[in-house]
Amino acid sequence: MSQLRVKVGLGSCGIAAGAQRIYDHLELIHQKNPEQWSLEKTNCIGICYSEPLVHIEFNDELYIYGNITPVGTEQVIESFLQHNTPPSAFLVYSSQLPASENDFINNQVKWALKNCGIINPEKIEEYEQMGGYQAVLKIQKWSPDRIIDEIEKSGLKGRGGGGFLTATKWRLASKQTKKNKYVICNADEGDPGAFMDRSILEGDPHGVLEGMIIAGKAIGATKGIIYCRAEYPLAIKRVQIAIEQAREKNYLGKNIFGIRGFDFDIYIKEGAGAFVCGEETALIASIEGKRGMPSKRPPFPAIKGVWDLPTVINNVETLVNIPTIINKGAENYARLGTEKAKGTKVFAITGKVKKSGLVEVPMGTPISTVIYDICGGTANGNKIKAVQLGGPSGGCVPAHLLDTIIDYDAIIETGAIMGSGGMVVMDESTCMVDVAKFFLTFTQSESCGKCTFCRIGTLRMLEILEKITSGEGEIEDLEILEDLALEIQSNSLCGLGQSAPNPVLSALKYFRDEFEAHIIDKRCPALQCSALIRYEILADRCVGCYQCRKVCPANAIESNDRRIHRIIEENCIRCGACYEKCRFDAIVRS
Secondary structure, eight states, rough: OOOEEEEESSHHHHTTTTHHHHHHHHHHTTTSSSTTEEEEEEESSSSSSGOOOEEEEEEEEEEEESSSHHHHHHHHHHHHHHHHSOOSSSSSESSOOOTTTTHHTTTTSTTTTTTTTTSOOOOHHHHHHTTTHHHHHHHSSHHHHHHHHHHHHHBBTTTTOOOOBBBHHHHHHHHOOSSOOEEEEEEESSSOOOHHHHHHHOOOOHHHHHHHHHHHHHTTTOEEEEEEETHHHHHHHHHHHHHHHHHTTSSSSSGGGOOTTOEEEEEEEEEEGGGEEEEEEHHHHHHHSOOOOOOOSOOOOOTTTTGOOOEEEEEEEHHHHHHHHHHHHHHHHHHBBOSSSSSSEEEEEEESSSSOOOEEEEOOOBHHIIIIIIIOOSSSSOEEEEEEEGGSSSSEEEEEGGTTTTHHHHHHHHHHOTTTTTTEEEETTTOHHHHHHHHHHHHHHHHOOOIIIIIHHHHHHHHHHHHHHOOOTTHHHHHHHHHHHHHHHHOOHHHHHHHHHHHHHHHHHHHHHHHHIIIIOOOOOOOOOGGGEEEEEETOOOOOOHHHHHOOOOOOEEEOOOOOOETTTTTTTOOOOHHHOOSSOOOHHH
């Protein structure tokens, strides 16, 4: 009988969906017959919408079972053991059989995520079996210039949002003559709905460490810091395990691979969760024990960074690509993508989409391909209204521009930005004024307060948006919003302030009619802004069951002699409780 390998997806998303219960259940069963099958851990493979996931490797084929229970998993394993055949129940992916999520996986091209959901992230041996640390061995005799030249040929740009050429940053730091230098991994992922970096750290921590070692060799650094927000406890735990394992194997520390003078070590710095600390200079201040506030550039961190020493800062996705580029060759990486944007990009897909999760596609892929061909369109069949790209610093790409390709310049032309890779899908039920308010609320609360334009300007913009969504807006407010936005963009010190108005400006550009409907008609077309929603009971449908009256917290519903109910407009607080309770579709919103 072939050895059966069972792996449970124990990423944060899987654990939240009940994967730990499955693993604990299987562990008890496995103890009775450990010779028949093996039980292992892995991480998220990106099919987050079908968690919890159980991976089964059988006869060199992979089968993934999703939305599964502990008992269901036990039954699947028994089917393999007794019948030597994969059961169809719970099957979501197969390398051989038809399954519901085959397109989701097969339509991707994985470089950054190639090990996520495949290996056990807590076992360095599994990373080594995938070619781990061979890139470090390969470059140990290379000169710094040769390493940087290879990264330059690949065309790799920073995946944290700035899109700056990685090799250019490395070369600048390499030329600095100071003896001590630093490599920092920026894992301060703070965009709402973004979880790319977390998943990579949880699923392939050694890939990030190896990328940092190569960066250290390239610039002449012997120390590395992973700056990770404390809200990622599982990621921090697995990175710490990886660091300790790498030290034991002599991949970190003094004389790596036994080579005299090849020194590099890494430690973790936990951040307190300030969004502004994703900005390089604020991140450096936080590492130094100061308040996380940005400072003027130049000098750039590559010249004067942490503790005034030359410092290269790359984000998680950028670093995890480095070993694969070295192993597979820069030319192979550069073949993917467009002329100005090489390689692949990882996106965290959330919102009103059928299949939410992690997707990695080549640069140059149309946004529509990601949304429709990979993620299956909207969850409820509604038409897509827009896609928010770049998080709070980004903007909304309307439905008629969804054929825009994933490319830094092409996305900027729409008024959005690539950002770190958050992609929020919005359908017809989404109010674009409310979306603009949501993102501005986030950036306003995360402003460090150093710049007057960012601190006060975003607050004034937010007050105007709140005024509009409450039905008190005036048409002049739109011009004031645009003027404030341009001033904030021009006069803020760091990227947070400079990009904070983007969601508002893009919403005004493409959905101005929705703003005007809120102001002129005093209505919300998407029926999301409660102050602008009106409820009415249709007399010909009302059966007088009194259920709406029972749930109304404001006593705003009365009935006549025939028990037909009516909403008292002046008393209604527009909570929607009556609308949700009515079983006869007798209450309508407008």
